[in-house]
Amino acid sequence: MQLTDKNFLSLSLTTLNLAKNKIGNLGAQHLADALQHNTVTLTGLDLSGNRIGQVGTEYLADALQHNTTIITLDLSGNQISHIGTQYLADALQHNTTLTTLKLGNNPIDEDGAQYLADALQHNTTLTSLDLSGCRIGQDGAQYLANTLQHNTTLITLNLRDNRIGEIGAEYLIDALQRNTTLTSLDFSSNQIGQDGTKYFADALQHNKTLISLDLWDNGIGEVGAQYLGNALQRNTTLTNLDLSWNDIKDVGAQYLADALKHNATLTRLNLRDNRIGEVGVQYLAYALQLNTILITLDLSKNEIGQIGAQYLADALQRNKKLSTLDLSWSQIGEVGAHSLADALQHNKTLSSLGLSKNGIGAVGAQYLADALRYNTTLNALDLSWNQIGVVGVQYLADALQHNTTLTNMDLSKNEIGEIGAQYLADALQHNTTLISLDLENNGIGDVGGQYLIHALQQNTTLTKINVSGNQIGDNVMHDINEFVERNERRRKL
Helix, strand or coil: CCCCCCCCCCCCCCEEECCCCCCHHHHHHHHHHHHHHCCCCCCEEECCCCCCCHHHHHHHHHHHCCCCCCCEEECCCCCCCHHHHHHHHHHHCCCCCCCEEECCCCCCHHHHHHHHHHHHCCCCCCCEEECCCCCCHHHHHHHHHHHHCCCCCCCEEECCCCCCHHHHHHHHHHHHCCCCCCCEEECCCCCCHHHHHHHHHHHHCCCCCCCEEECCCCCCHHHHHHHHHHHHCCCCCCCEEECCCCCCHHHHHHHHHHHHHHCCCCCEEECCCCCCCHHHHHHHHHHHHHCCCCCEEECCCCCCHHHHHHHHHHHHCCCCCCCEEECCCCCCHHHHHHHHHHHHCCCCCCCEEECCCCCCHHHHHHHHHHHHCCCCCCCEEECCCCCCHHHHHHHHHHHHCCCCCCCEEECCCCCCHHHHHHHHHHHHCCCCCCCEEECCCCCCHHHHHHHHHHHHCCCCCCCEEECCCCCCCHHHHHHHHHHHHHHHHHHHC
16 A cells, blocks of 8 residues: 555554655655544654655644644654744644654754743643754753743653753753653753753752653763762652763762762662772772662773772672673673672672673683572673683583573674584573573584574574674574574464
8 A cells, every 4th residue: 555545554553663764755744644534543653764854844743733643753863953843843732642752863953942842831741852962052951941840741851962061951950940740851961061960969959850860971070970979868769870971980989889878769870981990899889788779780881800890799799689780891801700700609689790891701701600500590691792712602501501590691702603602502402591692793604503403493492592793694594593483483372
């Protein structure tokens, strides 16, 4: 059926994904016509990355004024300017069903932000708005801030990468101290610096509704971390905080560690890529021994080293809450792997551990394999890019024959070759819990692929395997996929 048919939207279709299909303004017009006739089932429409400009947006906006079923609309990555945004804003003042609108990476600028802000003062249904990468600047932030003081329905707001700066941050923070509905705010990559961070910290001491705050790539630094650390000791609602890529270093880590000793609500903390060394990790590790709330901690791409790994291992033997820890790209080496492996034999809560790109080698793999024989809680382990080789993967394969909890394992880029694939294939004939295995770029070849096929003839639990980049021929790849798809079908029965 042609897209030009106004009735092409099935009476039973609930979501339609047409992302990256180059439909342009003309395609948007045909869809808009269909939307005005579909009044039964379609609730979600994804038109992202489709070169839709202001003309196509006008058609869609007009349809939104009549459609009463669409609740989610994704128009991100198009060519919608402030003029197209005005059409959408007008529609929002009349539409009473749309709850989620994604306009990320459209050049709507501050004028478009003003149109949307005006609409939000009247709209009573929109709960989620994505304006990431829309160039709204500090003026656009001010318009939205004025709206947030009055709007009582918006729950999630994404303003990532908008060149808002510290002045724009101040406008929004003033609004946050009055707003009582917004629970999630992404303000990452907005150049707010330590002064802008202070505004956020002050707001966190008073705001009682925000539960998720994303501030990555904002030049927060040590001083900004101090402001936030002090605020976290008083805040009682925030559960998720992303401070990755902010150069907080060891001193900033100390301030946050002090906060973790007292904060009773934060469950997720992302400190990725912050130049935190073993000293800063020592502060955080000690805090983890006292904290009973934090569930997820990301310390990847820091300078932890083997000594920092030892501090964290000690904490893991005492901490009773942390379930996800990412230490990827952190230079822990085989010695650090040894420390963590010892901790895993005693820890009863960690379910996911990321150790990618840490140079643990075959020796480190052996330590972790020994831990897997005894650990009964870990279900996801990332060991990609670790120079494990044939010897290291043999240790891990042996462990998989005994382990009964691991469900996801990433061994990509480890040079295991066809022999390593054989070891894993032998393990898969006995293991009944692993459901996802990543073996990308390991030089497995057709011979190694055949070993895996033989294993998959008996294994009925593996439902996802990535063997791309392994010089495996089409026929062998086809057979591997056939068996994995068979397992997936059985799982769904």
